[in-house]
Amino acid sequence: MFKDVTFGQYYPADSIVHKLDARVKLLLTLLYVVxxxxxxxxxxFMLTAVLLVAIVLVAKLPMASVLKSVRGILLLVLITALIxxxxxxxxxxxxxxKIFVITKTGVHTTIKMVLRLVLLISGASLLALxxxxxxxxxxxxxxxxxxxxxxxxxxxxxxxxxxxxxxxxTLFEETNKIVAAQKARGASFDSGSIFARVKALIPVLIPLFxxxxxxxxxxxxxxxxxxYNATDKRTKMKKATFKFSDFVACLTVLSFFTxxxxxxxxxxxxxxNIDYMIFGGLL
Amino acid sequence: MQAVQxxxxxxxxxxxxxxxxxALDNIDLTIEEGSFVAIIGETxxxxxxxxxxxNGLIKPQDKKRSCVVINGMSATDKKSLRRLRFEVGMVFQYxxxxxxxxxxxxxxAFGPKNMKLDPDEVSQRVKRAMSxxxxxxxxxxxxxxxxxxxxxxxxxAIAGVIAMQPKILVLDEPVAGLDPTGRSELLSLVKxxxxxxxxxxxxxxxxxxxxxxxxxxxxxxKDGKIVADGTPKQVFSDRRLTKAIGLDVPTAARICDMxxxxxxxxxxxxITMDELKSALLALLSKDAPLNADQPLPNIPIPNDGGAxxx
Numbered sequence: 001m002f003k004d005v006t007f008g009q010y011y012p013a014d015s016i017v018h019k020l021d022a023r024v025k026l027l028l029t030l031l032y033v034v035x036x037x038x039x040x041x042x043x044x045f046m047l048t049a050v051l052l053v054a055i056v057l058v059a060k061l062p063m064a065s066v067l068k069s070v071r072g073i074l075l076l077v078l079i080t081a082l083i084x085x086x087x088x089x090x091x092x093x094x095x096x097x098k099i100f101v102i103t104k105t106g107v108h109t110t111i112k113m114v115l116r117l118v119l120l121i122s123g124a125s126l127l128a129l130x131x132x133x134x135x136x137x138x139x140x141x142x143x144x145x146x147x148x149x150x151x152x153x154x155x156x157x158x159x160x161x162x163x164x165x166x167x168x169x170t171l172f173e174e175t176n177k178i179v180a181a182q183k184a185r186g187a188s189f190d191s192g193s194i195f196a197r198v199k200a201l202i203p204v205l206i207p208l209f210x211x212x213x214x215x216x217x218x219x220x221x222x223x224x225x226x227x228y229n230a231t232d233k234r235t236k237m238k239k240a241t242f243k244f245s246d247f248v249a250c251l252t253v254l255s256f257f258t259x260x261x262x263x264x265x266x267x268x269x270x271x272x273n274i275d276y277m278i279f280g281g282l283l
Numbered sequence: 284m285q286a287v288q289x290x291x292x293x294x295x296x297x298x299x300x301x302x303x304x305x306a307l308d309n310i311d312l313t314i315e316e317g318s319f320v321a322i323i324g325e326t327x328x329x330x331x332x333x334x335x336x337x338n339g340l341i342k343p344q345d346k347k348r349s350c351v352v353i354n355g356m357s358a359t360d361k362k363s364l365r366r367l368r369f370e371v372g373m374v375f376q377y378x379x380x381x382x383x384x385x386x387x388x389x390x391x392a393f394g395p396k397n398m399k400l401d402p403d404e405v406s407q408r409v410k411r412a413m414s415x416x417x418x419x420x421x422x423x424x425x426x427x428x429x430x431x432x433x434x435x436x437x438x439x440a441i442a443g444v445i446a447m448q449p450k451i452l453v454l455d456e457p458v459a460g461l462d463p464t465g466r467s468e469l470l471s472l473v474k475x476x477x478x479x480x481x482x483x484x485x486x487x488x489x490x491x492x493x494x495x496x497x498x499x500x501x502x503x504x505k506d507g508k509i510v511a512d513g514t515p516k517q518v519f520s521d522r523r524l525t526k527a528i529g530l531d532v533p534t535a536a537r538i539c540d541m542x543x544x545x546x547x548x549x550x551x552x553x554i555t556m557d558e559l560k561s562a563l564l565a566l567l568s569k570d571a572p573l574n575a576d577q578p579l580p581n582i583p584i585p586n587d588g589g590a591x592x593x
Contacts, residue, residue, distance in 0.1 A: 012301060174380075180340050181381040184373035185443060186365060186397030203393065206383040210429065 009069065011129045016245050017059035018130045022139030024246045028253045029127045035257045036120050038264055043274040045115045047263075051256050052123055059130050069125035070118055077117050084110040133165035138240065155234065163219070174211060178204050286451050286483040287314035287337065288352040293507075294332055294344055306332040308507035314500075316354075316450075319477060319484045321494040321515075323530070324504035330487050333504070334453055337485070338371040339364050354450060369398055372449030372481060376456050378440030379433065387413075387431075387439050388424040394447040412446035415479060416472060434465040441472075445480050452481035456488060470497060495519060495533040495554040503530055520552040535559040 012018075017025075032051075039045055056066055070077075084106060091105030131139075141158030148154045179189070182203045189200050263274065294307040306329045314320055322330050335341040336351050339358045343349035351358035356367050375381070384390035388409055395405040413420050416438040423431075428439050437457070445452065454473065458466040470493055477484045488494050494501055494515060501518045503511035510528045511518045519525060519532050522540070532540075533554045542549060549562050 177375065178381050180335065181373070181375050181378065182393075183340060184338055184368055184371075184375070185394040185447065186368055187393070188365070188397075203381075203383040207381050211380050 009065070009125065009128045010132050011061055011065050013060040013130075015058060015060045015130070017055060017126075017249075019243075019245065020130075020249055021240045021242055021246045022131050022135040023142050023240060024242070024249060025127055025131055026136070026139050026143060028249060029124060031253055031257055032123045033120060035253075035260050036116055036123070038260050039116065040112070040264055041275045042112075043278065044260055044263055045112065045119065047256065047259060048119050048123075049115075051252075052119060052126070055126055059126065061126075061129055065129055066122045066125060069128075070121055073117065073121050077114055080117065081110050081114050084113050133168075134162055135240075137162040137165055138236070138238070142240065167215070170215075171208070171212070175204065175208060178207050284316045284354075285313050285352075286316040286318075286354060287312065287485075288350070289313070289336070290350045291345075292333075292336060292343060292349045292351060294329075294336070294341065296332075298344070306507050307336075310507070310509060312502070312509065314483065314485065317482045318500055319498050320486070320500045320502060321498035322485065322487045322502050322504060323489070323491070323494060325529075328504040329507040330504055331455060332507075334373070334455060334485070334487065337451070337453055338368045338373055340373075369394075369447050370449055371451045371453060372444040372447055374441055374444050374452070374454045374457055376459060378444070378457075379428075379436035382428040382436060382440060382443075385427055386425050387418070387428050390428050390439060391443045391446050394443055398447060408446045408448065409442075412442040415445065415476065416442045417468075418442065434461055434468075437461070437465075437469070438472075441469075445476060449481050451483040451485065452476060453485045454487065457486070458488075458490070458493070466493075473497065489531075491519070491531050491533040492535075492555070495535070503528060505529075515554055516552045519554045522551070 036048060039048060052066075056063060085102060086100055086106070088103055088106035088109055089101055091103040093101060093103050094107065095102040127136075137158055140161065141154060144152075144154045144157070183189075187200055187203055189197060189204075191197075192200070267274065289310055289312040292307055292310040292312075293305070295303055295305045297303050308329075310329075310333065322333070324330050332341060336343065336358060337353060342359055343351055346359055353367055354370055356363040356370070358364075358367060382390050384393065388406075391409045391412055392405050395408045400408070409424075410420050413423065418435065418438055423435070423439075428436060431439065441457070452473075457473065458469050461469060473484060473486065474497065486494075486498065498515055501511065501513065501515050502509055503518065505528055511521075511524055511530070515533075518530075519536050522532075524530070525532050535556050535558060536554050538559060539549050539551065539553050547566070549559075549566065553559050553562055
């Protein structure tokens with residue numbers, strides 16, 4: 001039952017995208033996410049999809065790995081779609097049956113909402129697919145470092161984050177081991193009532209907690225033994241540097257963002273409607 | 284009767300991803316009831332994967348080609364799965380990390396309770412299991428397993444498995460992390476368990492001395508394949524084989540080799556310290572006049588890892 005839980009979707013590959021500075025990837029992902037919320041036209045969604053596919057190709061990722069992350073939110077997408085489809089009552093009525101009304105505006109909003117969610121999650125998953133959790137934590141630490149000025153313990157937060165990330169696979173492995181051991185003693189986790197199933201988890205959770213506290217103790221000793229926090233400033237073994245490829249990546253996403261903004265705010269003013277030019281009367 | 288029958292068993296982890304790793308490669312294996320089998324091999328050679336097939340914790344990936352039959356029950360059959368798990372007692376590495384109950388008694392009773400035995404039978408089995416592993420019922424039953432020493436915790440964990448009275452007992456490195464006294468006590472306990480409760484024992488060990496002393500059959504795994512299979516004498520005395528597959532040999536056999544290099548020839552099938560002792564004594568009594576005449580040659584002991592272990 002626990003083997004389907006995957007954390008850290010990191011997909012190892014030798015690509016430019018993988019080697020980008022984690023800070024750059026974090027910021028560009030943020031920009032991409034913000035950009036998607038400015039998209040209102042089908043052209044904009046096409047543009048986003050092209051960018052996404054291009055990144056996937058350059059990152060040498062299989063398309064399936066990106067789609068896998070979408071599978072997780074499928075239910076959310078479905079519910080959102082249904083609510084939008086039936087709740088929007090303005091515009092030209094297409095179908096009417098008893099209290100159920102589907103309008104043209106409803107159909108358009110639904111399609112766009114689905115596209116937005118799917119592109120949003122796939123785009124965000126690219127970050128996790130191409131960046132190791134440790135790189136991510138380091139990147140976040142570096143980005144948050146200005147907060148140290150207002151007495152926020154950024155370095156400790158970053159250390160807590162990397163330790164948490166580091167131990168997630170260990171905890172999963174440990175959980176699997178304990179589950180195996182209790183199963184070997186005849187425990188069953190997938191039969192009986194909900195109450196029985198929750199109760200069946202006790203023999204797994206207690207050893208898991210006990211072992212985690214033990215491990216945390218050992219880790220604290222080990223860190224103390226190596227003089228953690230004895231000096232003010234810790235240096236980094238791997239220093240991230242801004243490379244030419246980072247510059248290209250920034251340029252690409254920035255031009256995408258600009259294009260999205262232009263298409264939404266400037267083109268209508270000068271009378272260009274790309275959606276109409278592509279789809280014509282279809283809409 | 285055959286306790287374990289495995290045919291064409293292969294298994295890979297993370298199938299169809301870039302991290303795919305073949306853990307078992309076409310394993311064929313039968314284990315007779317009543318035998319003490321030691322499985323040896325480096326970390327990652329597939330031992331644990333093989334063990335977990337024995338009680339259906341891992342199911343064969345290729346259901347058509349592979350077959351795993353335990354005491355006449357197929358490990359792929361969902362209906363007999365629970366019964367199978369009670370017949371194969373599995374003691375994992377560091378089993379004390381799986382203790383969970385607030386008293387020793389409750390923890391040991393977990394398995395028998397899952398077997399849906401009646402309360403009298405359960406408490407009887409708990410008492411028997413505790414006495415077999417050498418934990419006094421009155422002293423330990425009501426204590427919390429988390430307050431015990433490492434060796435005691437491990438005994439509790441093993442008692443929890445044998446309270447189910449499995450026909451086959453599987454132990455994955457049961458002595459790892461124990462002190463010398465704990466080790467020898469636990470190993471004699473395993474021998475006792477075989478006599479009293481579980482006639483078939485399968486033991487994973489990295490210690491060749493233990494393997495030589497306990498097992499009547501050794502199976503060596505490497506890269507998911509069985510590379511050696513036979514009595515400890517057969518496997519360890521074939522030095523060409525042990526070298527070829529990078530297998531450690533028991534200390535006694537290593538001492539024999541070192542003595543042979545210095546001109547003392549002993550039978551090459553010596554694998555335990557007791558055998559070595561009697562062979563040396565026999566040799567000494569034969570050569571007694573020679574040794575009385577001249578002092579023993581001063582043999583420098585090579586300063587390598589092997590000698591340090593001796």
